[in-house]
Amino acid sequence: MRKKADLQPSPAGVIGAAEVSRALETVLASLDDSKAENIVSIDIQGKSSLGDYMVVASGRSQRHVAAVADHLIKALKDAGFGFPRVEGLANADWVLIDSGDIIVHVFRPEVREFYNIEKMWQTPDLDEETVH
Template sequence: MNSQQLLDFAFDKVDDMKAKNIVTLDVRNKSSVTDYLVICSGTSKRHVQSIADHVAKEARHAGEVPLGYEGQDQGEWVLVDLGNVVVHVMQDQTRGFYELEKLWG
């Protein structure tokens, strides 16, 4: 998949799991690591973990093996690195503290 297709894919997968406040950020001119960020919230530790698990599982099924998968044990902030798209799934309190949208927006 190209970057835009991967972004659309990631957005759809977090939306499938009823993620809240989904935001996509184009960071191509700000980062050499990735093209896009998908940032969303889960309502609980389990919800955050489930969203991230779903993204990683569906990516594998689509032939896009995640390059990294961090934070699963804590469930406050789980990152799924799909290469050109990095998905951040957070609980609201963690998201408010780090303000990634403000940092990268």
């Protein structure tokens, strides 16, 4: 039987830098494996208490967005990061996956363009941002 703590993502900033790095690698690898498009990783450390990284990606359709999100949720669980909080999976226009230290947004392209959340979080030092 799992303890309740096992079912919740760790609060932002609680796990060490090495674990955050491993979680980010897990997220990026899963998105790449799922053929997510325009994957952008944004370092939000010091900009927000929400987490350390925000990752934004696109799926080609609602079905693809849902598949990418499902694959990522399984990858996080299998890598030992627990069960992330998930919003929007039923409609699959914009799915938010919150693993605690890493927040992932998977959009349909039109929805991503409309909200343009990357612009909100990116700072003028774009050289530091990682685009995959």
